[in-house]
Amino acid sequence: PRDIFRYFEVLYPSEEESEEYQKLLIEKRTLGKGELEAISICRYRRYIFSSIDAAALRFADENGVETLELHSILRSLWESSLQSKEEVKEIIAEIEKKDNTSIKDIDAVFR
Known part of the structure; x- marks a missing residue:
């Protein structure tokens, strides 16, 4: 990791x-x-x-800072073939585990 x-x-x-x-x-x-x-x-x-x-x-x-949502980053990893769908799902699972959180609407990453 x-x-x-x-x-x-x-x-x-x-x-x-x-x-x-x-x-x-x-x-x-x-x-x-x-x-x-x-x-x-x-x-x-x-x-x-x-x-x-x-x-x-x-x-x-x-406050004038340009932002980028996590879903966009994850989607880009998958769409650009830098990571497979399964690898992106593993990244999501790791983030959720380490941050003790739940990422909403994960399906939106793969639409």
């Missing part, structure tokens, strides 16, 4: 992004720390933000 990290760059917040994150922690306590830190980085660097958390996606969008 950790092999996936070969494909991603680990980002560290700049001083400005850290200050933004601290403000967001006070301002938006209902969102997780990881989402808030990612939103602050995406906002400054003009990156796209993605999350399972609908409230985090909405907050990012309301």
Whole structure:
């Protein structure tokens, strides 16, 4: 499972992004720390933000951060043949297990 990290760059917040994150922690306590830190980085660097958390996606969008839903990412993996349907289902199961959550409308990924 950790092999996936070969494909991603680990980002560290700049001083400005850290200050933004601290403000967001006070301002938006209902969102997780990881989402808030990612939103602050995406906002400054003009990156796209993605999350399972609908409230985090909405907050990012309301704050001018471009968002991408998880379903779109999973669908792209399958449609581009980077991952098979079964592999995408395994990714979904792993996300649900590790985040102790349930991804809604999984069938939409494969329509």
